[in-house]
Amino acid sequence: MxxxxxxxxxxxxxxxxxxxxxxxxxxxxxxxxxxxxxxxxxxxxxxxxxxxxxxxxxxxxxxxxxxxxxxxxxEDVEAQTKNKSIPLVGFAQAGAKGFFDEQGYPEGDSWDEINFPEYDKYNDDMLYALEISDDSMEPLYREGDVLIISPKSTPRIGDRVIVKTTGGEIMAKELVKQNASRIEIKSLNPEHDDRKIPQNEVVWIARILWVSQ
Amino acid sequence: MxxxxxxxxxxxxxxxxxxxxxxxxxxxxxxxxxxxxxxxxxxxxxxxxxxxxxxxxxxxxxxxxxxxxxxxxxEDVEAQTKNKSIPLVGFAQAGAKGFFDEQGYPEGDSWDEINFPEYDKYNDDMLYALEISDDSMEPLYREGDVLIISPKSTPRIGDRVIVKTTGGEIMAKELVKQNASRIEIKSLNPEHDDRKIPQNEVVWIARILWVSQ
DNA sequence: CTGTAAATAAGAAAATAATCCTATTTTTGT
DNA sequence: ACAAAAATAGGATTATTTTCTTATTTACAG
CATH class of the missing domain: 1.10.260 (434 Repressor (Amino-terminal Domain))
Structure with a gap:
């Protein structure tokens, strides 16, 4: 139009x-x-x-x-959210009949939809990426994987995040708890311990949105 | 233009x-x-x-x-890659000075760039998503994670993939080897064994491009 | 405040797009 | 295979956009 x-x-x-x-x-x-x-x-x-x-x-x-x-x-929209709607189904359901054709393409009416890449409208301009360069975070993150980071999104409990501390460390962790005095983060590598970090040692915390495979 | x-x-x-x-x-x-x-x-x-x-x-x-x-x-590109260029740096480097400001936003000249979401031009219309609904694939994939799948991309060794077998299973694995007679896939959950599947039992195999966090 | 240049209003003329028309080719349906 | 309809080629005509032109207003520099 x-x-x-x-x-x-x-x-x-x-x-x-x-x-x-x-x-x-x-x-x-x-x-x-x-x-x-x-x-x-x-x-x-x-x-x-x-x-x-x-x-x-x-x-x-x-x-x-x-x-x-x-x-x-x-167009009137100043910051257009350039998403595209793609089919979505639960992984556990996907094996049932009626979801894929013989070549592996979605078929049937039972698919939901998701916008991809859906990220907050409000920080569209602020995304950045981090590339994994070693295997210290396997099996979750491998060398060469790219993490898409949103520094403006407010992380919630259960989110995977990047944390920078006053000691200069930058870590990828799962946010377990947060309150006024400290955050509690869980290692993405089972060989490392979980940590509690006082809020005054947290310089910033940013949310990981997507990981390449 | x-x-x-x-x-x-x-x-x-x-x-x-x-x-x-x-x-x-x-x-x-x-x-x-x-x-x-x-x-x-x-x-x-x-x-x-x-x-x-x-x-x-x-x-x-x-x-x-x-x-x-x-x-x-x-535009000439049949399936336009609606990418946006975002800053990229190696995760291991990111802790060094000169990459972030105090609020966690990229700063300085040392960043590379990556197009996001970069996916094959040839299957833009064919992407779909699978949502993880249990914890059988932790720590890699958790309940609620969304996998973005490209059924048309040809998977290579080392890629994470979705495989459907003639037995009706749909699995997420890492592709270790493939030849004319069989594929070899590695479990994403260390508690499960790797598998070798004869090619004639593979209905299709699709590449996982992105995972939400 | 004043003079100059740029921008804009608006009519007339020239150039160009769309319509009208005829003829031919191609496609479609039987 | 054949007839009818749709599509296309291309010339002539009409309608519309752009250019040319003059006049006025607005913005800017001194």
Whole structure:
């Protein structure tokens, strides 16, 4: 769906984004500076005027913006949650009949759905990744695995987290308990002990969202 | 960036997607059925012809497609990898100075980058998810974890995979070896044995890409 | 505050997209 | 295999966008 209002707003926003007025953007794009005059967006007889796709092409070319950039200007949502819905079923159920075809593709009506990669809308810009470079955390994390971290998400009990201490350590653990005085974290490697760390030794704690396999 | 070729190809693809010819799509959209004739895309004098954004608006309206849908048709990649580049560093390095600020956000110039969620271009439409519903695979997978599966990716040695056997089992394992006669898979739970399965008992095998934490 | 440049309003002219039309080809249904 | 419908080619005409032009307003620099 594309409306007249959306296309002109996107043009205006693109201009602003690159430090131009609509007139300046037109000029920069090799169009007449009056091409994007607001007075020309509706005809004297009241009909809306629609720019050609060539004009759009030229303004993208002049600014270096992509169609993807332009799309985000067309749409009202400032920070679009770029998820995709994929089928989901319980692992224990998956062996039953009716979930997979012979090639291993989902089939049948019994699947739920999940958005992937679903992460908090509010920290979209803050994600980072850590790559595992040894086998100290096997079998959970192996060399080469990538952890996707959300520093802004508030971890809850049971979450796997990255903790930094005042001693400079950075650890991946499971959060077992937390209260005002300390946190209790469980090792992801059974060979290591669980730990209780006073809150004043915790510099920060960040939630692990996804792990590559 | 938007080229003449891209805009016309997107129109053609939109038509095909909704079961129309270009002529049928134009008609369905209230345009003249000859609007999208290939012979009209280049003028007799060799100049390219660019449809108006009103025409684009009308075909989206007629098909119910969004601008986002249209964008994915504009672009060359059949299944666009809707990735976002996020900072990446080795876990072992992350404790050193210069990687995090005091609130736990990446800082400094020493970070690499990774695309997330990176998955094979060729099976974008085929991903599905399995949700773990018990603790039989701890510590690797816990109840509530979600596995993102790519049925089309060819698993390699060392990958974690989902295997379905002719006996109807569906298992999550690590692929250790595979040859023409059998596969060898390692349990993700140390309490269970590794297995060798004849290839003729493997119905399908799919790669696990990501796990939620 | 003032002068200059940029931006915008808006009408007319030129260029271009869409429609109309005829003819031919291709596809579809029987 | 054949007839009918749909699709496409392509020229002519109409409608619409862009450019050209003049005038006014707004923004900016001194």
């Amino acid at each position: 594309l409306t007249h209002e959306q296309i002109w707003r996107a043009i205006d926003r693109l201009a602003t984004l690159f430090g131009y007025s609509p007139s300046g953007l037109a000029k920069q794009s090799g169009l007449d500076p009056t091409s994007f005059n607001k007075s020309k967006r509706i005809s004297p007889d009241g009909k809306p005027r629609w720019p050609s796709t060539e004009s759009i092409s030229r303004i993208l070319n002049a600014t270096g913006a992509t169609m993807s950039d332009f799309l985000s200007l067309v | 938007l080229t003449h070729e891209q805009i016309w190809r997107a129109i053609d693809r939109l038509a095909t997607l909704f079961g129309y010819s270009p002529s049928g799509l134009a008609k369905q959209s209230g345009l003249d059925p000859t609007s999208f004739n290939k012979s009209k895309r280049i003028s007799p004098d060799g100049k390219p012809r660019w449809p108006s954004t009103e025409s684009i608006s009308r075909i989206l309206n007629a098909t119910g497609a969004t601008m986002s849908d249209f964008l994915s048709l504009v």
